[in-house]
Amino acid sequence: MLQQYKTTLFIFLIFTFASAQIDPDKVIIRKTLSEAWELDSIDKQGTFRLMSYRPIYFSAARWSSRRNTEPFNESGEFQSKDKNIFNNIETKFQISFKTKVIQGLLFGTGDLWVGYTQKAHWQVYNKTLSRAFREVNYEPEVMLNFPTKIPLFKGHIRTVGLTLNHQSNGKDIPTSRSWNRIILNIGYEYKNWNINFRPWYRMPDDEDENPGITRSVGDAELEVATHFGKHEFYTIINHSFSTLEKGNIQLNYVFPIHGHLRGHAQVFQGYGETLIDYNIQQTTIGIGVSFANW
Template identity: 85%
Template sequence: MSQKWELDSIDKKGTFRLVSYRPIYLAAARWSSKRNAEPFNESGEFSSRDKNIFNNIEAKFQISFKTKLLQNILFGRGDLWIGYSQKAHWQVYNKKLSRAFRELNYEPEIILNFPMDIDVFKGKIRTFGVILNHQSNGKDIPLSRSWNRIILNIGYEYKNWNVNFRPWYRMPDSEDENPGITTYVGDAELEVGANFGKHEFYTIINHSFHTFEKGNIQLNYVFPIHGHLRGHAQVFHGSGETLIDYNVSQTTIGIGVSFANW
């Protein structure tokens, strides 16, 4: 965690270096139990009037980078970063739709991060951050989806385990394209990851404080194939895998390769 966020002085590498942020991977095949052929929202105003012929199997990939803009600010303790993540769901095997991208989610962030060193349960709280987050799919009405959040991030480390807890506040929007998104996707995210030699496991859980019936869980396993080439297996269950699917519950299974991990 110290190397990822340059928390200790020995790990400081200066500003304007582009490094990976969230996992970068390509799932060449991703199967879904439910095709969201007619996206809708709770008000009906931002709902599709056309039925799309989507395949249950598509490709999925995610890229994610960050760079530090300022370091040792606010009493010499804080670092200011910007991050950008993009997740794509690609109907690459669908000739009828000209192999179109079904959904693209764009997620820029401004991150103010502070190193911590607090002993808790034989481990340490190593980082505390405040994040200004925007996420959107860049589509026109009625398929446009977006929201803005203020996120707190608390990073905990114990031996080869890393835990990040991220509660958030959704900022009000005068034109709500995805009402009830915090009910479906949640008010917080919990990431738990562990390394065992060349094998890595991490779980991402999103849950709502309003109800125990919704939310989602994502299980990931990264494993060696040959040299620096690593495989990536992913299982997702729940609602909100993408913004267009924020209120659709599904189970997905993906297999591919990993380029950067947590």
Template identity: 45%
Template sequence: MKLFCVKKIHFFLLFFSLSTQSQVKDLFSKPAELHTISERWELTPESSNGTFLITPYKSIYILPVDWYSSPNEQPYSGNGQPEYIAPPGTNYNNIETKFQLSFKTKILHNFIFGKGDLWVGYTQVSNWQIYNESLSRPFREINYEPEVIFNYPLNFNVLGFKMRMAGVAFNHESNGKGLPFSRSWNRIIFHLGFDRNNWSVYVRPWLRLRSQKDDNPDITQYIGRGDINIIYTNNKSIFTLTGSNNLNFNKNRGNTAVSWSYPIVGNLKGFLLVSHGFGETLIDYNNLQTTIGVGISLIGPL
């Protein structure tokens, strides 16, 4: 299972590396133009760039300083199997470096009813104990998230917002580690996209796909069964609020993250990211903590 996941990750990395230098240059030369849902997802003929061009997906950022309140020094899995019992804890620092890379490319254009598009996406989040000299500055956690996304453009009013798109994705996320630290899950994620003036809203409920050997069978009880992402642009500032919830009123859990970005020079933006809850990374899916990170971003949310 783990070898299969690693092969899939290598496939996505190879796939994206086949893009030309001009495509990468175009990605970073015009990010400021991608400030609406329609532009980011090419929902109109005017915004369409065809297929096999690498474009932004989620935010791209680096947080040289990322503080978290409860270092997860002896992670455990809810499946209760002996092979998932971790050895005595590691002395992690409370401050580390975190960065995220995220890209997507369209592989089929207008292939259903003359409108629907098929995309593949890849997101990688890395937590680096760069200040921890005693442990030789290791990467504490790296989460790999390839996915296949079907997206269909829409255009009608809902409660004062304009619904711009609807779709579904097959999403795999894993940390590529062996036992007892292995964590992974597969989801079918449904999504709706709305906007109104300076507001953009994404709603994403998901269904978790069970596997025969489950690293974390109780993950939805902590990370949740869906999330909502609200983005507000005010002059040059971009504010985001992302919340997930398990929809369990007896043992209510989830995660809330807020961010703020502001231009520094050119396309470079200052970036602040604060979160509280479960699932800041996969290894932390059942670990409650607060994080505060300060850094820069190249590509903002949408």
């Protein structure tokens, strides 16, 4: 456990130090889809360059309207009888990286990427639980992207791709949670607006630890982002095609502090903020700092 704390603090300090060294006049608030995925020839950077993928942030305080004191899943097989004494205030952080491993697949147009995202909820203010990590979600991915420039309304569909996604919390039964998906990604761009639509197919699992996850979390994601000067806003919506009453929405506001260091306010409402909470509805509010966005 002590090693986990050291690793977390080390990562946080590296990003804080690196952010403070950047000239604020050279800060790029949001990359275009071409810059993010190297779609156009002018943006090609080759392979095996490590770069940010999803937003990287640290929320010093995250408040929840509902504590999941008895995690369970709908099958009952993985039900936990433990009475977990969680605080409704904790810290949350997310780190995310990607790298291109093959450039110019399939007639020289496609690129193969690998990505990794880790999201952690840390009961750092909870002395009763020895400041333990409540939930850590691990998400490795393999992504095949193709550049496009299809006119749509006043903008363009700039990328179409497929992703093989695995997400798990690395725990043992009864609180183990995981699922595998094949995700279609469609990226649309108009002026300073980026829209990504990601419907997915959940792959069958003989030992299903969360059988109702698509009913709670959904089977598609919509991400909409824009910026005004150095202020950035992005929304992530997950919803199901089969039910209308569940899903979730996450609202994010990123604002300048100093150099590349920016503040980050986040509001979440709905189901599945973490895998262990996939069938728990809650509202959460977090405040912290942001290091990198989409």
